Amino acid sequence: MKQAISINVNGADHTSEVEPRLLLVHYLRDLLGLTGTHVGCETSICGACTVLLDGQAVKSCTMFAVQANGTNITTIEGLAANGQLHPMQEGFWEKHGLQCGYCTPGMIIAATQLIDRNPDPSRDEIRHGLEGNLCRCTGYQHIVEAVEYAAKKTAAGK
Amino acid sequence: MSKYVGKRIKRTEDPRLIKGLAHYVDDVRLPDTLHVAFVRSIYAHARIAGIDVTEAVKAPGVVAVYTGKDIAKVGPVPCAAALPDLKVPDYRVLATDKALFVGHPIAAVVATDKYLARDAADLISVDYEELPVVVDVEAAAKGGPVVHEQFGNNVAYTLTSGEGDIDAAMKSADTTITQRMVHQRLAPIAMEPRGVLARYFPGEEELTVWSSTQIPHLLRTQLAIMIGMPENKLRVITPEVGGGFGSKLNVYAEEALMGWISIQLGKPVKWIESRRENMQATIHGRAQVGTIEVGCKSDGTLTGLRYNVVADLGAYHQLLTPAIPTLTGLMLSGAYRIPAIQMNVTGVFTNKMSTDAYRGAGRPEATYVVERAMDIVAAELKIDPVEVRRKNFPGKDEFPFHTATGLDYDSGDYEAALDKALDISGYAKLRADQTKARSEGKIVGIGMSSYVEICALGPSQAMPAGGWESATVRIEPTGKVTVMTGASPHGQGQETSFAQIAADELGVDLNDVTVIHGDTAIVQYGIGTFGSRATAVGGTAVLVALQKLKEKAGKIAAHILQSDAAKLSFEGGRYSLPASAAAPITEDSEPEVGEAPAGALPDPHTEGKTSLTIQEIALAAHIAKELPPDMEPGLSATYFFEPKNFTFPFGTHICVVEIDKETGETKFLRYVAVDDCGKVINPLLVDGQLHGGIVQAIGQALYEEVVYDEQGQLVTGELMDYAIPRASQMPWFELDRTETPSPSNPLGVKGVGEAGTIGATPAVVNAIVDALSPYGVKHLDMPARPEAVWKLING
Numbered sequence: 018m019k020q021a022i023s024i025n026v027n028g029a030d031h032t033s034e035v036e037p038r039l040l041l042v043h044y045l046r047d048l049l050g051l052t053g054t055h056v057g058c059e060t061s062i063c064g065a066c067t068v069l070l071d072g073q074a075v076k077s078c079t080m081f082a083v084q085a086n087g088t089n090i091t092t093i094e095g096l097a098a099n100g101q102l103h104p105m106q107e108g109f110w111e112k113h114g115l116q117c118g119y120c121t122p123g124m125i126i127a128a129t130q131l132i133d134r135n136p137d138p139s140r141d142e143i144r145h146g147l148e149g150n151l152c153r154c155t156g157y158q159h160i161v162e163a164v165e166y167a168a169k170k171t172a173a174g175k
Numbered sequence: 176m177s178k179y180v181g182k183r184i185k186r187t188e189d190p191r192l193i194k195g196l197a198h199y200v201d202d203v204r205l206p207d208t209l210h211v212a213f214v215r216s217i218y219a220h221a222r223i224a225g226i227d228v229t230e231a232v233k234a235p236g237v238v239a240v241y242t243g244k245d246i247a248k249v250g251p252v253p254c255a256a257a258l259p260d261l262k263v264p265d266y267r268v269l270a271t272d273k274a275l276f277v278g279h280p281i282a283a284v285v286a287t288d289k290y291l292a293r294d295a296a297d298l299i300s301v302d303y304e305e306l307p308v309v310v311d312v313e314a315a316a317k318g319g320p321v322v323h324e325q326f327g328n329n330v331a332y333t334l335t336s337g338e339g340d341i342d343a344a345m346k347s348a349d350t351t352i353t354q355r356m357v358h359q360r361l362a363p364i365a366m367e368p369r370g371v372l373a374r375y376f377p378g379e380e381e382l383t384v385w386s387s388t389q390i391p392h393l394l395r396t397q398l399a400i401m402i403g404m405p406e407n408k409l410r411v412i413t414p415e416v417g418g419g420f421g422s423k424l425n426v427y428a429e430e431a432l433m434g435w436i437s438i439q440l441g442k443p444v445k446w447i448e449s450r451r452e453n454m455q456a457t458i459h460g461r462a463q464v465g466t467i468e469v470g471c472k473s474d475g476t477l478t479g480l481r482y483n484v485v486a487d488l489g490a491y492h493q494l495l496t497p498a499i500p501t502l503t504g505l506m507l508s509g510a511y512r513i514p515a516i517q518m519n520v521t522g523v524f525t526n527k528m529s530t531d532a533y534r535g536a537g538r539p540e541a542t543y544v545v546e547r548a549m550d551i552v553a554a555e556l557k558i559d560p561v562e563v564r565r566k567n568f569p570g571k572d573e574f575p576f577h578t579a580t581g582l583d584y585d586s587g588d589y590e591a592a593l594d595k596a597l598d599i600s601g602y603a604k605l606r607a608d609q610t611k612a613r614s615e616g617k618i619v620g621i622g623m624s625s626y627v628e629i630c631a632l633g634p635s636q637a638m639p640a641g642g643w644e645s646a647t648v649r650i651e652p653t654g655k656v657t658v659m660t661g662a663s664p665h666g667q668g669q670e671t672s673f674a675q676i677a678a679d680e681l682g683v684d685l686n687d688v689t690v691i692h693g694d695t696a697i698v699q700y701g702i703g704t705f706g707s708r709a710t711a712v713g714g715t716a717v718l719v720a721l722q723k724l725k726e727k728a729g730k731i732a733a734h735i736l737q738s739d740a741a742k743l744s745f746e747g748g749r750y751s752l753p754a755s756a757a758a759p760i761t762e763d764s765e766p767e768v769g770e771a772p773a774g775a776l777p778d779p780h781t782e783g784k785t786s787l788t789i790q791e792i793a794l795a796a797h798i799a800k801e802l803p804p805d806m807e808p809g810l811s812a813t814y815f816f817e818p819k820n821f822t823f824p825f826g827t828h829i830c831v832v833e834i835d836k837e838t839g840e841t842k843f844l845r846y847v848a849v850d851d852c853g854k855v856i857n858p859l860l861v862d863g864q865l866h867g868g869i870v871q872a873i874g875q876a877l878y879e880e881v882v883y884d885e886q887g888q889l890v891t892g893e894l895m896d897y898a899i900p901r902a903s904q905m906p907w908f909e910l911d912r913t914e915t916p917s918p919s920n921p922l923g924v925k926g927v928g929e930a931g932t933i934g935a936t937p938a939v940v941n942a943i944v945d946a947l948s949p950y951g952v953k954h955l956d957m958p959a960r961p962e963a964v965w966k967l968i969n970g
Contacts, residue, residue, distance in 0.1 A: 038290070052202035053195015055417070057366050058450040062894040065366060093195030106193040110185055113859045116867065117666030118192030119366040119417030125193065144902040151894070153366050153418055154666050156866030156931075157902040 022086040026051065027095025035082050041075075042066045044082035045092060053093040053122045057151070064150030067123035068092050074130040076149070093122035096129070104170040105129050105163070114163030116154035124150045124160060132168045140165070179675035179685055183859040187685070188670045197415040200370035200387050201447045208372070209238055211436065211446040212292035213429075214282040214299045215455065216274030219310070219526040219887020220320070223272055223281065225302040231284055234298055236291030239440060241283045241432075243271035249435050250401040252428050252491065255639040256498035262331045264323045264524075266491040268401070268428035268435075274303070275322060275490035276527050277889050278455025280428060285436060285444065308526045308887040312487035313464055315523045322490055322524040331488055331522040332497055336504040338579040339515025344479025348470025352551045357956040358540045360462040360487065360881040361874075362891070363533045364899050367417020368448035369457055371430050373437035383410045384434050389419045389663050390703035393640070394426055395695045401431040402438070409434075413693035416665030420871070421532035422457050423665070424705040425494045454892050459881050460533020462487035463500065467544040471552055475563045479515040482507055482544060486522045489529035495536075496529050497522050498639070502537030502629070508578035509545035510589045510627045510825060511567040516579040526887045532705065534871055535932045538628050546624040546937030550944065551953065560941070561597065564625045565590060575820075575918075584627065584823040585919050587851070592913045593625055596827040596849040599911055605831060605845075613949065618834040618968070619844070620946025623827060624938035630926030631822040631919060632706030642818065644708065645701045646716035648677060648724050649811035652797040654790030656681060656688040661701015662713035663693050667864070667928060669709055672856040673717050676922075680721040681789050682748025699813055707824075707926030710856060715920040716816035723812035728792045731810075734803040735781045735795060751786035822917040822925035826850035828869070828938040830906070834946050839965025841877055841943055843906030850910070850934070853917040853925030861927050866908055868931020874900045875932075876939035878958050 019034040026049060033048055045051045045068070057065030059078050066078040069091040096103040105125050108114065115121040124147065131138060131146035138146065143164045144157065152160060191197045228240045252266040270279045282299050286292035307320035315322075315329040322329055345351060365387075372385040382404060388394050391411040399406035416423065429446055437444040448457070465484030471477050486500040504518035549567075553560040569576045571588035578584065596602075605621050612619040635642040645661035658677050662669060674688040691697060701713070725745070732750035733740040743750045781787065781795060792810065795801050799808035831844040848865060855861050878898040882890040891897040916923030936957070943959050944952055952967050 036290070046201075050204070051195070052198070052204075055199070055367070056201075056447075057368075058894040060450070060893050060895050063366065063450075093193075097194060102193070109193050110189045113185065113863050115189065115192055116668070116863055117366065117418040118189075118197055118415065119199065121192055122195045140907070141903075144905070147902045151366065151899060151901065153364055153420070153871070153899060154867045155863060156868075156870035156908070157900075157905050158866045158908055159863055160902065 020083050022083055024085050025089045027092060037081060037083050039082045040078060041080040041082045041085050042077040045077060051092050051094050055119055055122060057119065062151065063120065064127060065120050065123045067126045067150065069126055069130065074127045093126060096125065103129065104167040107170065108163035108166035112159050112162040112166055114155060114160045120150060120152045124152060128164045128167065132164065132171060136172055137168060138164065177679045180679050180856050182857065184671060184675060184857055185859065186668050186671045187674060188668065199367055199415045199417055200372055200385050203372055203385055203414055205372070205374060205443040208443040208445050209285050209287060209440065210289040210292045211433065211444060212284045212289070212296040213280045213452070214296050214301065215452070216270065216277060216279040216281055218274060218303050218305055219277050220306040220308045221274045221303040222306060223270060223274060223301060224304050226282060227300040228282065230298040231295040234291065234295035236286040236288050237284060237295045238287065239285040241269070241436065242281065243267060243269040246432070246435060248403065249431055250403065253397050253426055253494060254492035254496065255494050256492065256496065257639060258332050258334060258497055260332060261497055262326050264491055268432050277887060278452065278528060280456065283432060283436065285440065310525060310527065310883050310885055310887050312462065312485050312523050312525055315525050316485050316521055322526055329524045331524055333521050334501065335517065335519050336501070336580065337517040338581060339479070341479050341481055341515045341517040344515035345470045345481070348478045349473040350555060351468060351470045352548060352555055353466060353468045354548065354551055354954055355466045356544055356547060358461040358463040358543065359957055360530065361460045361533055361879050362454055362881050362897055363420040363422035363457070363460060365418030365420055365422055368450060368453040369423065369427065369429065370447040371433040372443060372445045373433035374443040375437040375441060377441045381408045381410065382434050382438060383412065384430065385412045385414055386430050387416050387423055388413050389423045389665060389705055391663055391693050391695050392661065392700050393703060394430065397426040398431055398434055402434050410696040413663055419665050420534040421460065421536055421705060424532050424703070425458055450894055451892055454897060455889055456528060458493050458529050458531035459489070460530055461540060462530045463503070463540050465544065467548050469548045469552060473556065475552060475556055475558050475566050477511055477513045477567050480507055480513050482518045484518065484520050486520055487525050487527065487530060488522050489525060489527045491529050493529040493531045496531050499530065499532060499537040503540045505580050505582055506538045506541035506629060507545060508580050509542060510625045512569050513579055527883055534868065535929045538929065539933045539936055542624065542626045542628070542933050543937045546626065547940065547954065550941045554953065560623060561593070561602065565593065582629070583820060585820055585917050586915050587627070587823060587825050588913060588915050589625060589825055592825060592849045592851050593827045595911055595913060596829050596847055599849065599909060600829045600845060600847040602829065618836055618946050620832050620942040620944070621829065622938045622940065622942025622945055623829045624934050624941065625827045626934035627823050627825040628930055628933045629821045630707035630824055631711035631818055632708045633821045634818055641702055643702065643815050644713035644716045645699050645813065645815045646713065646720040647699050647811060647813040648717065648720045650790060650793035652794050654687065654793055656683055658688060658690045658717055659698045660690060660692045660713050660717060661698060662709035663701070663704045664709060665704060667704065667709060668857070668860045672710060672860060673714060675856055676714060676717055677721055680718065682746065683790065707928035711822050711917070711920055711922070711924045711926045712816060712818055714856065714924065715922050716814050718922055719816055720812045720814035723814060724810060727812065728789050728810060730803055730806065731792050731796055732787050735787060735801050736784065748790070749786050749788050750792070818919055820919040822853060822919045824850065824852045824925040824927065824930050826930065826934055828934050830938050830942050832942040832946055834943065834964060836968060839961035839968060841959060841964065845909070846906040847909045848934070849913060850927070850930050851913045851915050852927035852930060853915060854923035855914065856924065862910055864927045865910055865931045868929060869908060869935040870900050870905055872932045872935030873905065873939055876936050876957055876959060880958050
């Protein structure tokens with residue numbers, strides 16, 4: 018019944034035998050121990066489980082691990098490079114873009130895709146770009162400021 | 176003087192959170208952990224004629240299956256609220272003969288894997304005999320099906336509160352307004368659902384429970400009683416907690432069950448709540464239906480207020496369920512002088528999940544009816560809503576201000592906050608713009624709310640079981656400062672704000688301070704985080720503990736420096752001899768704190784010095800060779816702070832909305848909030864609390880509602896159906912503050928955790944009603960969904 022899959026996660030190759038019904042988020046959390054990706058709703062609404070799959074933000078709670086076979090995945094743990102925070106992580110810290118922190122990994126991942134596609138987003142574009150991610154603590158304003166910070170910092174670094 | 180307090184300092188807890196390295200309950204991994212899945216009632220009211228677990232027991236990976244009869248020895252889910260003649264049903268941790276709400280747990284399956292546990296739970300067959308259901312709270316109060324047969328009816332309690340001669344007050348009024356108002360049932364929706372991990376150590380006979388809770392110590396005490404084990408063998412750890420909003424200020428059946436199952440099986444046992452379970456079986460909030468009656472003179476002066484309300488308690492009492500409406504009664508004076516106030520509340524059982532404390536907990540209901548009533552009075556008398564409010568404010572010199580609800584408001588300047596909000600919003604111009612917009616056919620409304628709330632819960636006399644908070648502060652031999660708080664922050668940021676208090680008080684670097692919370696084996700007993708109390712009560716405990724510690728440090732300093740403690744100065748973390756006696760400090764006399772060789776402590780090098788840092792004193796206090804006679808070694812202090820009064824934050828919110836004629840959708844044009852939460856430790860965190868609080872209030876005003884159908888089925892069973900606010904729907908908040916210190920604590924802080932949620936809801940609804948007033952609309956009930964608004968516009 019189990020199927021062999023091979024997935025590159027945060028730059029490292031992993032080969033596993035998994036049940037076809039195993040959700041991608043449980044593969045990441047339970048098999049690989051990458052518990053930074055959270056489960057908030059199991060229905061693709063809240064976005065706490067967002068990861069990058071071949072550069073695209075996906076909800077890992079409604080995707081099977083076998084569907085990710087042969088892909089490259091980036092989780093929150095893989096965002097900082099060489100001990101340097103990603104500008105988006107820095108933005109969330111600087112602008113107080115998080116409180117309880119539970120939505121934060123998914124929010125940060127989704128926001129990196131947002132500025133990847135639109136390097137200089139307006140506040141409205143940021144808000145619409147984060148439609149798929151819910152936060153119950155911050156009221157979103159500091160998150161918008163965090164994304165603006167990251168966009169500016171990323172632009173300056175290019 | 177203060178280097179940290181009052182500054183916008185970014186949070187010390189953030190690095191682990193933004194890197195994905197924090198540990199919420201489900202991130203704590205123990206070998207051989209078993210996983211639990213629940214069978215929950217699919218009916219709102221049913222007799223359980225039988226439970227067939229035969230297939231489940233045989234399923235792969237299954238270790239055990241438990242039903243109500245197996246766990247009869249585990250005590251009931253506790254209710255801490257004490258009200259006269261309160262009916263308290265026996266709330267077993269698993270349903271036995273009857274299920275009383277959809278989601279009521281009936282059986283627990285334990286398996287080696289969470290998928291296998293779920294598979295096996297689906298093999299359990301429950302033989303239900305459906306019973307008549309009672310869903311509507313007003314109908315439940317009057318008669319019909321009864322939730323708890325033994326009580327004969329659904330009324331759990333009735334209570335009348337308030338002061339003054341209400342009948343005379345109403346008679347003396349020139350005008351009386353009456354309005355029925357609905358506070359719909361809400362779901363708190365912490366982004367992290369609940370979760371419990373329990374590990375029993377059979378040899379030590381000790382149980383450790385990791386739970387996503389706001390009250391680790393209270394939970395430990397209750398679990399000890401429920402499970403029947405010594406409290407000192409029980410340890411509760413709250414790892415990272417992903418939001419609470421009151422929903423984790425509780426003791427739940429699942430917490431006791433995990434502990435008990437782990438004891439039975441001798442292995443770690445974990446249950447992580449799904450969002451569906453969270454919607455069904457984690458407490459809800461609000462759910463009141465009431466009629467407000469306000470009497471006033473023709474100039475708008477208030478003479479009296481009466482609120483008759485029915486509160487939907489759900490099927491059982493959770494920890495504070497029946498007490499929540501009593502907080503509504505306390506806050507019915509709002510920001511106003513009202514000579515007579517009366518609340519008549521009826522608490523009613525229904526076949527639904529329990530209601531309990533959800534951010535604001537009874538106060539938003541009070542603020543909403545009072546602030547809606549002020550607008551209705553203004554409309555009735557054709558006076559500007561601003562002026563009706565201003566006329567009835569107590570003056571800033573009238574504090575402490577006694578209300579007819581029996582409270583003494585600590586301090587306030589309500590007019591200053593109002594004026595600032597008017598100024599920032601440009602109120603006069605807003606009204607002119609509104610007239611112009613209306614002439615162009617636009618539907619634009621301006622709404623305001625001047626609120627007062629009650630925080631820093633609270634004096635123990637007014638609380639079910641202790642209203643104090645505790646702190647221990649310790650300077651370690653290497654000079655690092657440890658602060659242990661009995662509060663249990665879960666997103667509020669007290670690891671940072673308490674470190675700010677400690678760093679300033681001790682004159683040390685912020686990074687030298689670590690704040691520990693949420694582990695009953697490490698931290699002295701505490702009450703927890705709720706009721707906007709952590710900083711006002713818990714922060715004060717930290718402050719006083721620091722002062723006690725410094726008193727001792729000063730004595731040690733005086734002893735070593737051969738002076739009197741009273742003669743030493745303390746500045747920048749250093750005790751110094753008076754200038755006349757002081758000699759310059761040479762560089763090489765600095766101690767090597769933090770660089771101790773293994774097995775030894777560094778030499779404090781105190782000889783010949785004219786000043787000592789408090790960190791050097793800590794080292795000396797541990798080496799204990801230079802202490803005054805009879806002094807205890809070490810440098811730590813503990814303090815339990817008992818507040819003398821609550822605190823009363825206040826403010827004015829003004830918002831402008833535009834309604835789409837075609838769709839009925841409400842959009843924000845402006846949102847201005849001027850809040851006064853007393854002294855501010857960290858403005859960045861205060862802004863964050865306000866933003867989040869206001870958004871939850873807007874959620875209630877516009878989108879959110881827990882819906883049960885007439886069979887008691889939960890229609891809003893997932894986040895697909897229960898609409899919490901999204902980024903694109905929310906306005907840009909223009910925040911400002913006034914700062915009126917609270918005399919209730921030496922920090923002068925009032926609290927801010929719930930202010931936004933309490934203050935904002937009526938401002939939004941007032942704006943919508945104002946917008947719709949040309950259509951003859953005088954009131955509409957929440958949530959103001961586009962459909963409802965569209966119908967009002969289009970007849």
